[in-house]
Amino acid sequence: MIKHFLYVVITAVLLSSCGREPSNDSQFNVMTDFNFDWEFRLVDSTGQNDDWKNIRLPHDWSVEASFDSINGEGATGYLPGGVGIYRKKFPLQLKSDEKAYILFDGVYNNSEVSLNGKEVGEHPYGYSPFYYDISPYLNSEKDTNLIEVKVDRTRYADSRWYTGSGIYRDVKLLVKNKLHIPIWGVFVTTPKIEEKQAEVSVSVQIQNDFPEDKKAELRMEIYTRDGQKVNSHIQPIEVRGNNQSLQLQSVSLENPILWDVDKPYLYKVVSSILYEGKLIDQQETAFGVRSIRFDPDQGFFLNGKNRKIKGVCLHHDGGLVGAAVPDGVWRRRLQKLKEAGCNAIRISHNPGSQAFLDLCDEMGFLVQDEFFDEWDNPKDKRKNMNEQSVDYITRGYTEHFQEWAEKDLKNTVLAHRNHPSIIQWSIGNEIEWTYPRNAEATGFFNNMEWQGNYFFSEPPYSVEQIKEKLNTLPKEKYDIGVTAKKLAKWTRELDTTRYVTANCILPSASHLSGYADALDVVGYSYRRVIYDYGHKNYPDKVIMGTENLPQWHEWKAVMERPFISGLFLWTGIDYMGESNGGWPKKGTQSGLLDQAGFEKTSYHMMKTLWNDEPHLHLTTQSLDKSIYKLNEAGEPVEKKENGWEKALWFWHESNEYWNYETNEPTVVEVYSNCDEVELFLNDASLGRKQLKDFDDRIYKWSVPFVAGELRAEGFINGKKVGAEASLKTAQVPYAVQLSVDKNQLSANAYDVAHIVAQIVDEKGNPVRHGNAEISFSITGDVRLLGVDNGSARNVQDYQSTKIVTDKGRCLLIVQSNFNVGDVRIAAESEGLKTGELMLKLKAVD
Numbered sequence: 001m002i003k004h005f006l007y008v009v010i011t012a013v014l015l016s017s018c019g020r021e022p023s024n025d026s027q028f029n030v031m032t033d034f035n036f037d038w039e040f041r042l043v044d045s046t047g048q049n050d051d052w053k054n055i056r057l058p059h060d061w062s063v064e065a066s067f068d069s070i071n072g073e074g075a076t077g078y079l080p081g082g083v084g085i086y087r088k089k090f091p092l093q094l095k096s097d098e099k100a101y102i103l104f105d106g107v108y109n110n111s112e113v114s115l116n117g118k119e120v121g122e123h124p125y126g127y128s129p130f131y132y133d134i135s136p137y138l139n140s141e142k143d144t145n146l147i148e149v150k151v152d153r154t155r156y157a158d159s160r161w162y163t164g165s166g167i168y169r170d171v172k173l174l175v176k177n178k179l180h181i182p183i184w185g186v187f188v189t190t191p192k193i194e195e196k197q198a199e200v201s202v203s204v205q206i207q208n209d210f211p212e213d214k215k216a217e218l219r220m221e222i223y224t225r226d227g228q229k230v231n232s233h234i235q236p237i238e239v240r241g242n243n244q245s246l247q248l249q250s251v252s253l254e255n256p257i258l259w260d261v262d263k264p265y266l267y268k269v270v271s272s273i274l275y276e277g278k279l280i281d282q283q284e285t286a287f288g289v290r291s292i293r294f295d296p297d298q299g300f301f302l303n304g305k306n307r308k309i310k311g312v313c314l315h316h317d318g319g320l321v322g323a324a325v326p327d328g329v330w331r332r333r334l335q336k337l338k339e340a341g342c343n344a345i346r347i348s349h350n351p352g353s354q355a356f357l358d359l360c361d362e363m364g365f366l367v368q369d370e371f372f373d374e375w376d377n378p379k380d381k382r383k384n385m386n387e388q389s390v391d392y393i394t395r396g397y398t399e400h401f402q403e404w405a406e407k408d409l410k411n412t413v414l415a416h417r418n419h420p421s422i423i424q425w426s427i428g429n430e431i432e433w434t435y436p437r438n439a440e441a442t443g444f445f446n447n448m449e450w451q452g453n454y455f456f457s458e459p460p461y462s463v464e465q466i467k468e469k470l471n472t473l474p475k476e477k478y479d480i481g482v483t484a485k486k487l488a489k490w491t492r493e494l495d496t497t498r499y500v501t502a503n504c505i506l507p508s509a510s511h512l513s514g515y516a517d518a519l520d521v522v523g524y525s526y527r528r529v530i531y532d533y534g535h536k537n538y539p540d541k542v543i544m545g546t547e548n549l550p551q552w553h554e555w556k557a558v559m560e561r562p563f564i565s566g567l568f569l570w571t572g573i574d575y576m577g578e579s580n581g582g583w584p585k586k587g588t589q590s591g592l593l594d595q596a597g598f599e600k601t602s603y604h605m606m607k608t609l610w611n612d613e614p615h616l617h618l619t620t621q622s623l624d625k626s627i628y629k630l631n632e633a634g635e636p637v638e639k640k641e642n643g644w645e646k647a648l649w650f651w652h653e654s655n656e657y658w659n660y661e662t663n664e665p666t667v668v669e670v671y672s673n674c675d676e677v678e679l680f681l682n683d684a685s686l687g688r689k690q691l692k693d694f695d696d697r698i699y700k701w702s703v704p705f706v707a708g709e710l711r712a713e714g715f716i717n718g719k720k721v722g723a724e725a726s727l728k729t730a731q732v733p734y735a736v737q738l739s740v741d742k743n744q745l746s747a748n749a750y751d752v753a754h755i756v757a758q759i760v761d762e763k764g765n766p767v768r769h770g771n772a773e774i775s776f777s778i779t780g781d782v783r784l785l786g787v788d789n790g791s792a793r794n795v796q797d798y799q800s801t802k803i804v805t806d807k808g809r810c811l812l813i814v815q816s817n818f819n820v821g822d823v824r825i826a827a828e829s830e831g832l833k834t835g836e837l838m839l840k841l842k843a844v845d
Contacts, residue, residue, distance in 0.1 A: 063322025081156025164323025259288025288420025309566025311344030341610025481514020674714030780823030
């Protein structure tokens with residue numbers, strides 16, 4: 001049972017995830033991993049129950065099913081909902097001076113928790129963390145306790161993207177002394193930072209659940225990443241019976257190492273309660289020393305340094321694992337984004353998990369943590385607009401907003417506010433659609449005289465006209481400005497160290513409706529064309545891009561304007577859902593990475609824009625299928641002149657292979673940040689070109705196809721750089737080649753390995769212009785998480801050992817169990833040589 005034990009802070013007794021036996025030794029602040037030894041069953045629409053099966057958390061039951069074009073809904077990725085029941089037996093006997101809590105980081109959604117047949121509580125929202133005091137519901141003596149969690153996801157189209165179903169985030173059990181620091185009871189800030197010294201301020205709530213007053217001592221200690229104690233402070237406290245007390249402590253930190261996106265250094269505060277000389281409670285809090293500032297004229301500053309936010313938006317699914325994403329899956333994806341130069345994540349459109357935020361702290365990402373996609377009025381889940389029809393299956397968070405919004409928002413802020421990665425709280429996403437008078441006031445809609453393009457045209461109505469419309473249009477039940485101010489107020493009641501923002505789809509109206517008045521930073525959604533309009537008319541407001549097209553023209557607009565802090569591209573990674581009847585397309589393809597985490601052409605474009613290190617990437621396309629034509633000089637030019645300036649979400653189609661008909665006209669593209677590139681075909685130069693001659697920042701050559709090797713070399717200031725790119729003509733498929741991101745896994749039932757299978761020819765060249773079915777076999781004690789080929793049109797079952805490739809490749813993910821040993825993974829395909837590799841499962845340190 002000890003292998004289930006994850007985290008115990010200074011305790012004399014070992015626990016398993018199932019509970020503990022009483023001891024005479026001193027115990028305090030016991031936190032156990034509660035993710036193991038659960039049972040689950042699914043209740044279908046007829047009320048028929050599946051058999052109970054053993055599962056581990058996090059768990060997403062929807063991703064285990066087959067994609068269904070008939071009974072599914074494209075908005076949520078054609079995967080089912082239903083009602084799921086979770087249960088777990090565990091022994092726990094409390095002493096008279098102890099309490100127990102259960103903490104859920106996220107359950108999607110409409111959860112009801114009971115313990116030993118007694119109702120503990122309910123929680124509708126699928127993304128906010130919550131906890132319960134379960135002390136009153138525990139059985140006495142050594143009786144086994146039974147916890148049950150019912151999750152009602154029968155509204156399987158209640159969102160505009162894939163949500164997953166079930167207890168898809170971590171669960172923890174905490175046992176505390178009745179005199180203790182409550183969950184989320186510590187808040188660490190660094191109000192003053194200088195080169196030689198920083199002030200660390202720690203706010204600590206103390207809860208006394210004894211009936212009598214208690215006197216104790218509160219100790220604060222600060223540790224470096226290496227475990228060296230650098231300062232401490234102790235003070236006497238007194239807390240009245242059945243009451244709380246807020247304690248403030250402040251110490252200096254000499255020669256602080258700053259948290260930065262390039263070097264994300266983390267310290268740790270250890271807060272301890274000592275009663276009669278004994279340690280009875282303790283809480284560890286990671287924090288970073290860093291300063292942030294947004295300026296309406298100069299943009300964003302991190303630790304006093306002006307820098308651009310190079311951000312992407314991310315939904316919470318991890319492709320084949322659905323919403324229950326292991327840390328290792330996120331780490332691989334985030335590392336790829338980091339390598340592209342990305343330094344910021346907008347968690348859209350909901351609060352992120354603690355595990356995800358921990359990774360952002362550790363890896364150095366700035367984070368915009370978003371609360372809601374709906375407020376007072378519902379959205380149409382099938383289309384991105386105000387609600388078009390009323391269906392049971394599309395009832396979303398609006399149903400609960402009036403009653404639950406404050407609690408969900410505040411739970412999120414309390415749980416997340418110590419993460420140094422978070423720089424902004426977003427109170428909402430594209431909310432304006434759901435308040436019709438705001439949309440009408442802009443003049444974009446219900447205006448027969450306007451013939452412009454929403455994305456690239458300035459507002460048809462003047463500021464004065466919009467004001468007049470907002471003053472004269474009929475009032476609605478709810479006012480967007482009033483709600484925005486309420487949400488911003490709740491946020492600032494708990495944290496004033498971050499900036500409050502929102503993603504505004506109609507900022508020309510939002511600046512005048514009271515919405516922008518509630519914000520510190522006004523986020524523009526797909527409205528880079530009015531950056532100058534916004535800065536001119538509202539010069540005291542900080543504005544930036546918070547949802548942007550993954551195109552060069554978007555970044556160009558940011559770079560040309562010091563007052564724009566940066567942007568968040570839609571999206572960093574392809575995601576499930578929002579396919580709106582596009583079967584078999586189950587997801588959205590706007591990402592820099594596809595659903596398997598493979599790099600796309602747009603990834604390489606952004607890598608050339610966001611990095612100084614030289615980078616080259618080659619793609620090809622037959623001339624007739626390309627976006628180009630040949631000019632009089634025989635050079636490729638866009639068929640639609642300057643079309644790149646108005647390109648939207650999806651990159652034009654190109655290939656990462658060199659396989660065409662002999663002499664077939666092709667266009668070769670090179671994406672690079674080198675100021676010169678020379679292209680070679682079979683070692684013969686096809687000429688050197690300069691980046692300044694390509695407004696779209698894509699080097700282009702017209703090349704009749706000849707089999708062999710294309711190679712691009714880069715030059716900066718006339719000198720050849722080390723980076724180059726090449727494509728070789730692939731011959732007949734010969735073998736399945738396997739590669740893995742790590743060949744050793746910790747036997748902790750969490751660690752994962754990504755195995756990529758690629759069809760290759762006899763010389764090992766990837767065959768990307770053809771596909772085949774690959775069958776995997778696994779020998780050894782690992783858990784199959786699933787297979788995927790990355791395509792948004794892949795509707796093969798994820799939880800399978802067989803898959804047809806896309807671009808000749810596919811992905812397998814496995815997860816460790818608790819046993820050490822060797823694992824053999826083989827990949828077979830008819831007529832091809834089998835690929836295989838070995839993994840080693842090692843004991844946990």
